[in-house]
Amino acid sequence: MEKKTQLVCETCGANLKISEGGGRAVCPYCGKIYDLGQKTEKGKGIYTVLSSLQQRVGIVASNYGFAEGRAASDSFESDGAExxxxxxxxxxxxxxxxxxYRARNSGEAARVPDExxxxAKKAAYKDALVGRVSFAPEVATIGKKAFSCCPQLVRVRLEGVNTLCSKAFANCAALREVTIxxxxxxxxxxxxxxxKKLTRVILPRSMEGQISRLFGRFAKIRIEFVYID
Incomplete structure (x- = not known):
């Protein structure tokens, strides 16, 4: 017998109830309706909708220990003196x-050194070029909106921060991966x-209780969390 995947609501995470015939799914918790057969102007139909929902099912399962997670490795192996x-x-x-700080090259990889x-607050606010940024272990504080609204920023790594102020990396439209x-x-x-494009976060298990504060109430529905310990 083919194993059926339970679809979940992208808004609240509750299990969806699919109507007879499979053309529509309804969230019993928040009432959101999904028309599984509706096509958009871009030609997206039932398979695209189901694929999106099934991807969220996999993320939620992984975050709560029901699926095998990925290795806790990020994309910063080469960061250093350069x-x-x-x-x-x-x-x-x-x-x-x-x-x-203002990057000089498009997609620039930068590392804040130990010195x-x-x-400071808004140190790299709206920098248009920086693509990756990491912070050495001795960097203690990242100020409010320090790297917020950076349109090319795709990856962030925090190695030893003690204080991470509000909205430090908010509204970075291209950000996909964060390592704590x-x-x-x-x-x-x-x-x-x-x-909104953030899909993967690597962090210590001890930070699990801060996920909502950092990433939003429904973060575990749309983001894959990989725990270091």
């Missing part, structure tokens, strides 16, 4: 504070709010 030089070339640093202890290497004691709200 990326630090790239950042410092476009940065203003005063007494251990990164006051301002920086604090990333160690527990962060102080976390603001809506740190990654509006990052």
């Amino acid at each position: 990326e630090e030089r790239a950042l410092l070339a476009g940065a203003t640093v005063r007494d251990g504070v990164l006051v301002r 920086v202890k604090i990333v 290497a160690r527990f962060i004691p102080k976390v603001g709200r809506k740190v990654f709010a509006g990052c």
Whole structure:
């Protein structure tokens, strides 16, 4: 017998009830209706809708331990001295504070070095070029909206931050992957709010209770979380 996949509501995560004939699905919790047979102007039909919902089923299953997760590896293996030089070339640093940073090349990979202890509020706000950013273990604080509204930013890695202020990476439209290497004691709200393309987060199991604060109430429905420990 073919195994059936339970579809879930993309808004609240509740199991959907599919009507007789399979043309429509209804969420019994929030009441949202899905027309599984409706085609859009782009030609998307039932298979596209089902694929999207089934993908969310897989994410939820993985996050709650019902499916095999991926290895906890990110895309920052090469970051080091070259990326630090790239950042410092476009940065203003005063007494251990990164006051301002502007990438010089499109898609630039940058690493905030140990000599920086604090990333100031809006230090890289609306930077149009930075593509990846990581933070050395001695960087203690990332200020409010420090890297928010950066349209090319696709990956972020935090190695040893103690304070992560609100909306630090909010509204980065291209952001897809975040790595949090160690527990962060102080976390603001809506740190990654509006990052609608975010699909994968690597973090310690000890940070699980902060997921809603960091990524939103329904984050576990649309984002795959891979736990380091």
